[in-house]
Structures are given as C-alpha cells and as structure tokens.
Amino acid sequence: MLRRSFMTTALAALPTAFVTRRAQAAAATELKVFISKQERPSVMRQAFDEYSARNPAAKVTIEAGPTTSEAQAQYLNTVLSARDSSLDFFLLDVIRPAQFAAAHWAVPLNSAVGDVAALMKQYLPAYAAADQVNGELVALPGFADAMFLYYRKDLLEKYQLTPPKTWTDLTEQAKKVTAGEKDPSLQGLSFQGAPIEGAVCTFLLPYWSAGHDLITNGKLTFNVPAAGQALALWRGFITNGVSPRTIAQATTEDTRQDFQAGKVLFAVCWSYAWALFQGKNSAVVGKVGVAKLPAVTGGTSVSCIGGWQWGVSAFSHHKPQAIALVRFLSSLPISKLLAIKASLLPVFPQIYTDPDVLKVNPWFAAAGPVLASARSRPVTPRYNAVSEIIRTDFNAVMAGTMTGKAAARNMEVRLRRVLG
Amino acid sequence: MRRRLADPSDRVLGVLLLSPAFLLLGGIVVYPVIRLIGLSLTDLDLSSGLPGRFVGIVNYVGLWSDPTFRQTLLTTAILTVVTVPGGMLAGLGLALLANLAYRRKWPVRLALLMPWAMPLAFTGLIFAWFFNGEYGVVNDILRRIGLPQRIWFNSIFWSFFAISLTIIWKSSSFVALVLLAGLQAIPKELYEAAAIDGAGRWRQFRAVTLPLLRPAIAVALIFRTITALQTFDIPFTMTKGGPGSATETLAMYVYQSTVDDLALGRGAAIAIVLALISLVMSVVYMRQIRAAA
Numbered sequence: 001m002l003r004r005s006f007m008t009t010a011l012a013a014l015p016t017a018f019v020t021r022r023a024q025a026a027a028a029t030e031l032k033v034f035i036s037k038q039e040r041p042s043v044m045r046q047a048f049d050e051y052s053a054r055n056p057a058a059k060v061t062i063e064a065g066p067t068t069s070e071a072q073a074q075y076l077n078t079v080l081s082a083r084d085s086s087l088d089f090f091l092l093d094v095i096r097p098a099q100f101a102a103a104h105w106a107v108p109l110n111s112a113v114g115d116v117a118a119l120m121k122q123y124l125p126a127y128a129a130a131d132q133v134n135g136e137l138v139a140l141p142g143f144a145d146a147m148f149l150y151y152r153k154d155l156l157e158k159y160q161l162t163p164p165k166t167w168t169d170l171t172e173q174a175k176k177v178t179a180g181e182k183d184p185s186l187q188g189l190s191f192q193g194a195p196i197e198g199a200v201c202t203f204l205l206p207y208w209s210a211g212h213d214l215i216t217n218g219k220l221t222f223n224v225p226a227a228g229q230a231l232a233l234w235r236g237f238i239t240n241g242v243s244p245r246t247i248a249q250a251t252t253e254d255t256r257q258d259f260q261a262g263k264v265l266f267a268v269c270w271s272y273a274w275a276l277f278q279g280k281n282s283a284v285v286g287k288v289g290v291a292k293l294p295a296v297t298g299g300t301s302v303s304c305i306g307g308w309q310w311g312v313s314a315f316s317h318h319k320p321q322a323i324a325l326v327r328f329l330s331s332l333p334i335s336k337l338l339a340i341k342a343s344l345l346p347v348f349p350q351i352y353t354d355p356d357v358l359k360v361n362p363w364f365a366a367a368g369p370v371l372a373s374a375r376s377r378p379v380t381p382r383y384n385a386v387s388e389i390i391r392t393d394f395n396a397v398m399a400g401t402m403t404g405k406a407a408a409r410n411m412e413v414r415l416r417r418v419l420g
Numbered sequence: 421m422r423r424r425l426a427d428p429s430d431r432v433l434g435v436l437l438l439s440p441a442f443l444l445l446g447g448i449v450v451y452p453v454i455r456l457i458g459l460s461l462t463d464l465d466l467s468s469g470l471p472g473r474f475v476g477i478v479n480y481v482g483l484w485s486d487p488t489f490r491q492t493l494l495t496t497a498i499l500t501v502v503t504v505p506g507g508m509l510a511g512l513g514l515a516l517l518a519n520l521a522y523r524r525k526w527p528v529r530l531a532l533l534m535p536w537a538m539p540l541a542f543t544g545l546i547f548a549w550f551f552n553g554e555y556g557v558v559n560d561i562l563r564r565i566g567l568p569q570r571i572w573f574n575s576i577f578w579s580f581f582a583i584s585l586t587i588i589w590k591s592s593s594f595v596a597l598v599l600l601a602g603l604q605a606i607p608k609e610l611y612e613a614a615a616i617d618g619a620g621r622w623r624q625f626r627a628v629t630l631p632l633l634r635p636a637i638a639v640a641l642i643f644r645t646i647t648a649l650q651t652f653d654i655p656f657t658m659t660k661g662g663p664g665s666a667t668e669t670l671a672m673y674v675y676q677s678t679v680d681d682l683a684l685g686r687g688a689a690i691a692i693v694l695a696l697i698s699l700v701m702s703v704v705y706m707r708q709i710r711a712a713a
Contacts, residue, residue, distance in 0.1 A: 102467055102469040396666070399573070399663030
C-alpha cells in the first residue's frame with residue numbers, strides 16, 4: 001500500500017509533455033523492447049505498465065535476452081544489421097552508444113529532448129560523455145553501475161585499519177591481515193584478470209588515476225609509460241602474493257563468489273555483488289564495506305562507470321511513441337523506482353541521498369561518491385576492437401607471459417592500427 | 421516439349437531429378453561463397469555506418485602486415501601439426517583395440533562413439549574444468565601422487581598442451597570410427613596367408629593392415645586436417661584465446677573480426693584465406709592418394 005502511494009506520487013510528478021500528441025492519437029501501439037534477463041524484467045514490467053496506465057495507446061512487450069553484455073551485443077548486432085524493424089527500443093551497455101551512432105542504428109534524441117546540455121547535466125557526469133557522440137544524443141541513462149572496492153569490515157576493524165586510500169595502503173593492509181589471519185585460502189585482493197570486458201576497467205583504474213586518458217577528442221592519447229605502470233601495479237599484486245596466481249583466469253563472477261565465500265579481504269567488483277553478499281548463500285552478511293577505489297600514489301580516486309542506456313531503434317515503425325517512452329524511462333521517478341524495487345543504482349545524483357531509497361538500500365550512501373568519481377570508457381565506434389586489445393594484453397601480463405612494458409608497447413601498436 | 425516432359429529421356433530425367441539438390445546446394449553453398457568473396461573485396465564495416473565500397477584486394481594485403489593474423493595463423497598451424505598426427509595415432513590405436521575379437525562388441529563401440537558424439541563446446545568446457553588451476557582434477561591427481569601442480573592456462577606452452585590434448589581426445593574417436601570400418605573391410609584370409617608365410621603380428625600389421633588401410637587413413641587425414649585448420653570451439657571455450665591472445669586461432673579471428681568488431685570485409689577476407697588453405701591441403705592429399713593408388 002505504501003509502495004503504491006509512492007509510485008502514484010512519483011509518477012504524478014512527471015511532466016505530461018512526454019506524451020506526444022501523435023502517441024495519443026494512434027490506436028494501441030505495441031512497442032517491443034530488448035532487455036537482458038538479468039535486468040529484472042519483472043520490475044521493468046512495472047515501469048512499462050505505469051507508462052501504459054498513463055498512455056493506454058502504448059503497450060510494451062519484452063524480449064528478454066542473454067545475461068552478458070557481449071552476448072546481448074551479438075544479438076543486437078545481428079538484428080540491427082539486418083535492419084529488422086521488430087525491436088522498437090533497447091537497453092544498451094554504456095560502451096555501445098558510439099558504435100550505434102556510427103552504424104545509424106539508434107535514433108538521435110536531440111530534437112526530442114530540446115536542450116540536451118541542460119538535460120544531461122541532471123544525470124551523473126559520466127553519462128553526458130558516454131551517451132553523446134559528436135553532438136548526437138544516442139541514448140538516455142536508465143540505471144547506473146560502477147566498480148567499487150568491497151572490503152571485509154570485520155577484518156579491517158579487527159586490525160584497526162580504515163579502508164585504504166591508495167593501492168600502496170591496500171597492499172600493506174592486505175599483507176598485515178593475511179599474515180595475522182594465517183588462513184591460506186584468504187586472498188588479499190581479488191580483481192578481474194581474465195580477458196573479459198571487466199579487465200578493460202581494471203586496467204584503466206590506475207591509468208586514469210594517474211591522470212591519463214586513452215582517447216581525447218576522438219584521438220588516441222595513449223601514454224605508454226603510464227600504461228606500463230598500470231599493468232605493473234596489477235602484476236605486482238600477484239608477484240607480492242596479495243592476489244593469487246589464478247587471477248589471470250578470474251572473471252567478475254569468480255571475484256564475486258570468492259568474496260561471498262569469505263575468501264577475499266578486498267575485491268574490485270561491480271554493484272550487483274552487494275545484494276548477493278547480503279543474500280542467503282553468503283558467508284559475509286553484515287561484514288561487507290564499500291569504499292571508493294584506491295588511487296595511485298599522488299593520483300585521484302576514480303571508478304569505471306557501467307550502466308544501461310535506453311535507445312530507440314532506427315528501424316522502428318513507432319519512433320515517436322518509442323522516444324516518448326524512453327524519455328519516461330530515463331526520468332527521475334523511474335530511476336527512483338528502480339532503485340527501490342530492484343536496487344539498481346540511480347542515474348540521478350540526488351537519489352543517492354533520498355531517504356526513501358536509503359531506507360531500502362543504506363549502502364547507496366557510500367555508493368554515491370564512487371559514482372560521482374566514475375569515468376566512462378573510451379567513446380569510439382571501434383570500441384569492441386579497442387576492448388579486445390586491452391583485455392588480451394592485460395591478461396598476458398597477469399598470466400606472466402608478457403612484461404608490463406612490452407604489453408604497453410604492444411597495446412599502442414595495436415590501438416594505432418584500430419584508431420589511426 | 422510436352423512430349424519430352426511426358427516421356428523424358430534418361431538425360432532429361434537425370435537433370436530433373438538432380439535439380440532440387442542443385443538448387444539447394446546453390447542456395448546454401450554457392451551463393452554464400454560468392455557473396456563472401458564479394459564481401460571480402462569491400463571495406464564494409466558496420467561500426468563505421470558507411471555502405472561498403474569496392475576496394476579490391478586491400479583487405480588481403482592488409483592481412484600481410486596484420487600481427488594478429490600472423491599470430492593466429494601460426495597458432496592454427498601449431499595446433500594442426502600437433503593434433504592431426506596425435507589424433508591419427510590415438511585413433512589408430514583405438515581402432516585396433518576395438519577390432520579385437522570381443523564377446524560383446526557394443527560396450528567397446530559405445531566407448532568409441534562417446535567423444536565423437538560430444539559437442540565440441542561441451543568438450544572444451546569439461547576439459548577447461550579438468551585443467552582449472554584451483555579446482556581442476558588434473559592438479560588434484562598431480563597433488564595426490566606428489567607432483568608439482570601448475571596453473572595451466574597461465575602458460576602459453578601448457579595452454580597449447582591442454583588444448584591439444586583435448587582436441588586429440590575428441591578427434592581420435594572420429595578417426596577410430598573411420599579406421600575401424602577400414603579394418604573390417606580387410607579380408608581375414610590375408611592374415612591367414614601371412615601367418616602361413618611366417619609373418620608375426622608386427623609384420624602382419626606392416627605388410628597387410630597398413631597398406632590396405634591407406635584409403636581409410638587418407639579419408640580420416642583429410643577430414644581431420646580440415647577440421648584442425650578450422651579449430652574454434654575448444655580453444656574458445658577453454659582459454660578464450662589466452663593467455664593474452666597466444667592460443668587464438670584463425671577461425672576465432674574470423675569470429676572476432678565479424679561478430680565482435682563488425683568488420684565484415686576484413687572478416688570475409690580472413691575466412692577466404694582459411695578456406696583456401698583448407699582447399700590446398702585437400703588437393704595435396706587427394707593427389708597423394710591418387711599417386712599411391
């Protein structure tokens with residue numbers, strides 16, 4: 001009952017301007033959306049139904065796709081390269097808008113939103129960069145994600161430590177705690193070293209923290225020494241025993257499972273892990289803290305932004321209706337709804353301090369500053385090729401088959417081939 | 421005309437009966453191949469948003485200086501050179517074993533069929549678990565017998581080793597089936613005659629079995645070589661090409677170029693090169709067989 005009243009008040013606050021006259025005039029339009037099974041289709045259904053309740057002319061059917069971002073991209077690549085009109089709108093991983101803009105697969109939303117700069121200023125800062133490509137607004141933020149430093153609150157308290165501010169601090173703390181615990185299965189730090197998308201973020205964290213960029217204004221600005229140092233930092237965790245040698249095979253799920261089983265002191269992981277750490281099959285319920293990611297010495301703390309964006313298919317036969325719906329879904333009340341009902345991170349900074357949200361998800365208070373410091377991965381239509389280069393060379397260093405310096409040089413040569 | 425259709429000569433009837441098969445093959449083989457060749461001569465890249473332009477052999481020339489292409493070519497060559505003879509030897513051994521006089525033949529045949537019937541991707545996933553550095557059964561056995569354990573997929577050599585072993589296990593079954601059929605076609609009298617002439621088992625194997633098995637070996641070799649050149653599933657599921665991209669094969673590079681990078685022109689060119697290599701290998705083998713016959 002309480003939930004119901006929240007929803008009605010929240011939704012009543014929506015400007016009715018989202019509903020275009022054409023949408024009202026049309027007979028019931030069926031809009032088909034592509035989302036992942038992981039993205040809580042049942043909660044999304046509520047959001048769609050709220051929209052239909054306000055706009056009886058629009059009905060939404062869900063096509064639930066595979067759970068990994070790569071598999072979803074493959075599906076969308078196939079459907080959209082065939083210019084299939086069956087999908088009207090979709091949820092895109094934050095790394096995709098540039099590719100979708102270049103391929104003309106997503107309808108530019110500029111004219112639909114009016115003042116783009118003013119609108120994007122309302123969201124977390126990283127999304128303005130991620131969703132706009134050469135002045136074109138490709139998609140609108142749906143919900144956020146970022147990498148966090150998870151830590152064992154109980155163990156840090158036991159050794160009277162506070163969450164580390166730098167990677168050097170983290171190394172010292174990890175050595176101290178693992179030496180004191182004398183548990184051979186306790187890892188100091190777990191991160192993603194397997195050649196997966198998450199490894200791109202892992203690599204970029206210290207590289208960004210040292211103040212460097214990969215691409216600036218569409219041009220490659222790859223700093224080879226800094227990349228070598230970033231790679232050496234991660235490799236150092238393996239050689240000094242803070243991370244296990246198997247980290248070169250660790251995927252996001254491995255990090256999550258190991259931490260959840262109580263085998264990890266510090267973990268670099270995405271937001272979805274939090275709910276699982278507090279869940280039924282967790283050995284660490286109530287023992288988990290979340291902090292900003294450590295910085296390199298002399299650098300700043302940064303995180304890698306993830307998250308999902310609503311875009312409208314260029315091949316849809318119902319573009320105006322789909323655009324209106326996407327505007328609705330990327331609005332503040334829906335972001336709040338998703339935060340409360342599905343614990344999805346909000347795309348609006350003020351929701352992180354909203355009492356209704358904090359009542360359900362107290363840890364959002366700690367997540368807010370991390371999201372504010374999060375940066376977006378390079379915005380380029382050739383992102384998949386860029387990602388492949390970074391994650392394979394990163395993985396080679398973690399496995400110990402390449403030195404950090406050699407891998408950094410190799411990355412540069414390969415990135416030049418792709419980005420010119 | 422009507423009379424010819426009503427009472428077709430053998431020739432016309434032949435054409436009529438074959439035409440559905442030709443149409444089908446044309447649709448699923450000839451047309452895609454021609455389209456692929458055409459595509460490989462364009463710069464079509466879906467991530468550019470531009471329509472593909474005809475660029476001639478630019479994609480092929482580009483492969484020459486592409487380090488990933490060279491590396492994946494080398495990886496493919498290594499896997500072929502190791503797993504084709506390896507699979508042949510293991511398969512021959514299995515076939516000889518299965519050809520022995522068992523009272524019940526079906527358990528042996530079933531055991532022989534198992535690896536062949538297993539989907540490639542499953543095989544890769546299963547062996548990836550066997551060789552897992554933390555939970556794998558291989559390390560567990562090594563630990564129990566007091567040998568040092570290793571993190572297999574952290575090393576280029578041991579990654580190749582694990583992948584090759586998996587491919588040999590998987591492919592030996594197919595080889596064995598082909599060779600078993602060949603073995604059973606060899607008349608028993610030949611062995612009896614050889615035995616009367618005083619030939620021992622080894623001599624019988626060399627003088628009777630091997631020469632008569634040659635056609636079957638050639639068939640198995642052709643199929644194995646072509647599938648080895650196209651190796652995809654097992655390294656894809658076991659190492660994803662890692663560590664780094666050391667175990668990425670040519671077929672995986674085709675997949676990466678087209679499905680991940682959306683560079684359809686370049687991907688088509690690599691696919692054509694891969695097909696050409698397979699074609700050349702088949703022709704070489706066919707000539708060998710004909711020369712031997």
